[in-house]
Amino acid sequence: MAFVGSPAARPALLPLIGGRKTAWAEVLLTGLSGFATLLIVLTVAVIVINIVAGGYQVISWEFLTKPPTDGLRSGGIGPAIFGTVALVLLMVIAVIPFGAMAAIYLHEYARPNARWTKAVRFAVNNLAGVPSIVFGLFGLGFFIQTLGVGIDRAMGLDVTWGQPCILWAAMTLAILNLPVVIVTTEEALASVPPHFREASLALGATRWQTIWRVVLPQALPGILTGGILAVGRGAGEVAPILFTGAAYFLPYLPGQLTDQFMHLGYHTFVLATQSPDVDATRPVMFGTVLVLLVLTLLLNMTATVIRARTRSRQKSG
């Protein structure tokens, strides 16, 4: 440091302090990074505009409620919407309690540096990174081939549970979404100011009473956000349900846990890749994609809005 000011050091420092070239570099880097940002915005706009433009004419009450006809070339997507809703409802019922409780454990009970806590966090992070197709394999190998076949054998049934069905697809998606719910719930719990807990405990409430009566009511929007995000992902993910329950076409709606179901995302995939006559399927295809896109984007936007409110409260609180 002593010879920073010495003449010998000056040339080396010059580029750091800046010369004529810097203005150029600054313009270049700002321009490049701005261009990258613009590219993202434009791409999103192109995708959304294309899908909206291709699909909006098809949307009607009939399209949303009637079953497909004419070898999937016309008719509606009613059963696919029904199947998707039934699937995500089952999934949410399974994932919210477990996810929320795991998050409560991590944030309210666990000591942050305990080995067990670290192991749970490690598991959550890894679960979030497992490819969705591997979840599909897991659903097939565990839920159907092990659990389902096991139930059938134990109860002496014909193939009932040991085949692809809506229950196993929902369970597969539930495990896929476990990290989503845990992370958002934990974030919500963190947004509850600690002095609320301290006040409750000081009044003689137990730990659980504090969580149940003081912390959870305030964290509820956050838990809801987790549920909504999970639903959005559950409606859009296709890979995990490919071989755990989604059906190409069903003449009936699923009424039992062991029934297969139609799904918006899978229906999109089928229409786009398995159709012998793409041009004839085009309107129905764009309509289906539009419904799926609007559904998932609305869910995500709702979650974002709730999240933003929670965050602003955290800042002011």
Added chain:
Amino acid sequence: MSIQSGERRYGASRSRWFLWRERLIETTIAVCSAMTILSVFLILLSIVREAIPIFFTAEDPASANFGGFFGQIVWQPVSDNPRYSLLPLILGTAKITVIAMSVAVPIGVLAALFSAEFAPRWVGEIVKPFVELLAGIPSVVMGFFALIILASIVQTLTGAVARLNALNAGLALGLAIIPVIYSVSEDALRAVPNNLREASLALGCNNWKTAVHAVLPAASSGIFASIVLGLGRAVGETMVVLMASGNAALVSWNPLDTTRTMSATIAAEMGEVVVGGDHYRILFLIGVILFGFTMILNILAGWYLSTMKRRLSGEV
């Protein structure tokens, strides 16, 4: 007095009940947290269990063996003389991933730099919903976009013979992983404390110098983590490549050839295999490889992130 004693008796039993209930609830909650660890183990266990017998009790040991998986170059699982070489699938995955990463890394990191360092606040407020929109687009919709719209554009621009090819799938996949790289990079850049920037500006550096010489080095671990996470996503992503890559298992480095990846192979073929057969087990084996690879990447990313955290808190 009678009221008081009654209350005391009530209080005594109540506190015992409370203690019990407290313990019960705490145990239940701890068990629920164990579910996460159990899930990871169950996933690994159930895919490994379906894959492992291929090495011991294959129906066709002549082709379904280690040499067959990595020694040959033909993936032809459904034939009288099945060939199970994983090389074309691994090569296809690598090819598409390289294309996707070379699109997503520059765009994602630069856009994150723009939002965190250069852009005025209101620009950031506009960009953010777009990135969230991109992140929220289901992969099957991205695959649809690549299949119906992007493929025609790519074919017109390159004059490729195959309409669905590695370039098309790689571009779409790149779009799909931009949000991961962008958001993790942006978090990393924003985590850099302001006193670093102020010190740099006070030394006379302009915004650009500050970003490149002060902020980027401090956030480098986080940016590496974003790249590694994006890589994991790209390797495992299924629907985009299944719909957009053309799915022929060729051994070729040409980005304009139709290409088949590991994930797409599982998705396309699992529906038609005999449960317990060689083909079935090999598809699970591919799943094990994908699981292992993404797990390593996740651990790496987690390590980079914790390094960055420690560095910024001044421990290293």
